[in-house]
Amino acid sequence: MLNRDEWLSLARKLDWDYTYVREDEVFPQVISGHPWLPHAEWKDWEESFKTSYREYVDNQYEKDMAVYAVRDAVGRLENIQKLAAPWLNSLKVHAAALPLAEFTGVIGSLRGARFGRDSAWRTMSTFGALDEYRHTQIPLLLFHQLVRLDSQFDWAHKFYHTNNWFAIAARHFFDELTLGQNAIEFAIGTNFVLETGFTNLQFVGLASLARESSDHIFERMITSIQTDEARHAQIGHPVLEVLMKHDPEYVQYLLDKWFWRSWRTFSILTGVSIDYLTALDQRPYSFKEFMEEWIIDQYLRTLNEFGLKKPWYWNIFENELDIYHHMIYASAYTYRATLWFDFVIPSPAERKWLRQKYPKYWDHMDAVWEQVIERWRTTGPGAANEFAVHGTAMPTFCDLCQLPLSGGTPRKNTANVLARDERKYIFCSEPCRWIFLREPERYANHKDLVKRVLSGEAPAELPNLLTEYFRLTPETWGKDVYHGAYDWLEAKKASVA
Amino acid sequence: MPIPLYGFLEGDTLGLLVLAEEAQTILELARKLQDAANIRVARNDDVELLYNGKTIDPGLTVAQAGLQALDRFDVIWRHSI
Numbered sequence: 001m002l003n004r005d006e007w008l009s010l011a012r013k014l015d016w017d018y019t020y021v022r023e024d025e026v027f028p029q030v031i032s033g034h035p036w037l038p039h040a041e042w043k044d045w046e047e048s049f050k051t052s053y054r055e056y057v058d059n060q061y062e063k064d065m066a067v068y069a070v071r072d073a074v075g076r077l078e079n080i081q082k083l084a085a086p087w088l089n090s091l092k093v094h095a096a097a098l099p100l101a102e103f104t105g106v107i108g109s110l111r112g113a114r115f116g117r118d119s120a121w122r123t124m125s126t127f128g129a130l131d132e133y134r135h136t137q138i139p140l141l142l143f144h145q146l147v148r149l150d151s152q153f154d155w156a157h158k159f160y161h162t163n164n165w166f167a168i169a170a171r172h173f174f175d176e177l178t179l180g181q182n183a184i185e186f187a188i189g190t191n192f193v194l195e196t197g198f199t200n201l202q203f204v205g206l207a208s209l210a211r212e213s214s215d216h217i218f219e220r221m222i223t224s225i226q227t228d229e230a231r232h233a234q235i236g237h238p239v240l241e242v243l244m245k246h247d248p249e250y251v252q253y254l255l256d257k258w259f260w261r262s263w264r265t266f267s268i269l270t271g272v273s274i275d276y277l278t279a280l281d282q283r284p285y286s287f288k289e290f291m292e293e294w295i296i297d298q299y300l301r302t303l304n305e306f307g308l309k310k311p312w313y314w315n316i317f318e319n320e321l322d323i324y325h326h327m328i329y330a331s332a333y334t335y336r337a338t339l340w341f342d343f344v345i346p347s348p349a350e351r352k353w354l355r356q357k358y359p360k361y362w363d364h365m366d367a368v369w370e371q372v373i374e375r376w377r378t379t380g381p382g383a384a385n386e387f388a389v390h391g392t393a394m395p396t397f398c399d400l401c402q403l404p405l406s407g408g409t410p411r412k413n414t415a416n417v418l419a420r421d422e423r424k425y426i427f428c429s430e431p432c433r434w435i436f437l438r439e440p441e442r443y444a445n446h447k448d449l450v451k452r453v454l455s456g457e458a459p460a461e462l463p464n465l466l467t468e469y470f471r472l473t474p475e476t477w478g479k480d481v482y483h484g485a486y487d488w489l490e491a492k493k494a495s496v497a
Numbered sequence: 498m499p500i501p502l503y504g505f506l507e508g509d510t511l512g513l514l515v516l517a518e519e520a521q522t523i524l525e526l527a528r529k530l531q532d533a534a535n536i537r538v539a540r541n542d543d544v545e546l547l548y549n550g551k552t553i554d555p556g557l558t559v560a561q562a563g564l565q566a567l568d569r570f571d572v573i574w575r576h577s578i
Binding site: 326327328330331334364365367368370371372374375389390391392393394395396404405406410411412413415416417424426450453454 | 501503505507508509510511512513514515533534535536537538539566567568569571
């Protein structure tokens with residue numbers, strides 16, 4: 001019997017010449033991606049970590065058993081019930097937004113498994129697809145048991161099947177990134193940009209917070225997932241190497257587009273969890289610090305390694321590090337019934353910490369929280385007063401990212417209107433506008449929530465919008481975790497009296 | 498027929514949809530946005546409305562000011578000008 005090293009190389013690189021069909025018929029550009037190159041250009045494609053199917057299965061089995069062992073030891077409902085309420089809401093954000101998005105990663109990976117231009121790439125993508133199944137199934141299994149504890153966890157399954165505004169935005173992002181993507185752009189957008197960069201935010205960052213929050217089952221689950229991400233993310237580098245020889249300008253465009261789109265989504269998913277939904281004494285760093293250490297340094301080093309430039313919008317991005325997720329969180333707090341998880345107001349100690357970590361614009365955000373707190377002070381705490389401390393006017397959304405128009409700062413919002421083909425579009429930022437204008441035919445017919453309401457496709461009245469269109473219920477729509485009954489808020493009220 | 502507009506109030510964290518009436522004054526439109534954003538931004542009576550980068554006379558009507566569906570307008574604190 002041959003040993004591993006004698007057969008693995010042959011099994012990985014099993015390409016052949018076609019005689020009955022042309023190569024461009026086997027790998028059409030529309031689904032294999034641009035630039036279309038003959039296989040001779042791809043034949044040196046090498047992944048840095050090589051594995052066989054048997055090794056893959058053995059390794060994944062062991063990782064699964066390790067997760068289930070932790071679940072059996074500390075994952076019972078009584079263990080989960082001991083976790084802090086804000087942290088549980090961080091889990092609800094992750095549970096809804098990520099597992100089924102990972103399932104779309106199965107589809108994207110399978111596109112690489114069929115239309116990747118070298119057999120080693122296709123083999124790695126096959127493992128990547130199996131990984132993404134795992135990243136769907138394990139969280140769904142673990143979060144499903146929590147539905148008995150809190151029906152908002154049902155949104156792990158439900159979220160992407162609704163027209164909730166954040167689901168519209170997340171679908172807009174993942175549909176393009178994964179479901180509808182050709183093999184090359186998937187390798188660049190997902191494997192290179194998202195998985196070598198932004199999944200670190202969600203999986204490494206949250207694993208660290210979970211450990212600090214004593215949430216050992218979530219920590220083990222996402223750490224286990226991250227080990228897969230680190231392996232199949234390697235698909236991106238050798239694809240990038242080939243593309244750089246033939247169309248570096250296109251590579252720069254793809255990187256700049258997907259860095260921005262990933263930033264928009266993950267600054268919300270991870271930024272809110274780190275800076276608001278984790279207890280203050282359990283935050284080892286701020287979201288911005290984590291971005292700087294884990295994303296920016298590494299990403300810039302990689303760009304430099306390939307002779308690529310920083311994205312043209314880098315100054316805008318750096319400015320947003322200080323403010324964007326704060327604007328989104330405060331906006332979302334005041335529209336919390338439109339979401340499937342509960343919120344907290346940052347306490348005086350947390351606001352002091354946020355001011356230290358985000359000195360550039362925190363004064364603006366603090367004024368917003370003062371106003372929200374004043375409203376609770378006026379109405380008094382209690383579940384019955386939730387809607388008295390809630391927005392009533394229709395929020396507005398970007399025609400590219402589909403997220404609220406919260407770009408820029410409270411002093412100067414960067415939303416901008418574009419008139420095109422007798423229609424008007426609005427974008428939260430210059431990068432979103434730039435992405436739209438590079439491929440308008442891709443995006444122009446997608447309606448944001450405001451235009452759905454104005455066309456009568458979605459209800460205009462908030463209660464109907466919540467229940468009929470967002471598919472929320474009074475039990476599941478978001479609330480203040482404490483219904484405004486904060487110790488520090490009461491104390492301030494007493495001192496005012 | 499109400500005119501849907503994108504309103505941005507200085508100090509706020511997002512833009513809001515404001516349904517304006519043609520006969521409504523610019524001052525009334527500014528107040529309408531302030532009321533809609535009051536959960537996040539304290540009322541400030543000393544404001545101006547900007548449209549296409551220019552300050553609009555508060556006595557003009559929405560129609561006279563030329564605001565059209567899905568245009569952006571801003572309500573800013575007077576000292577910011």
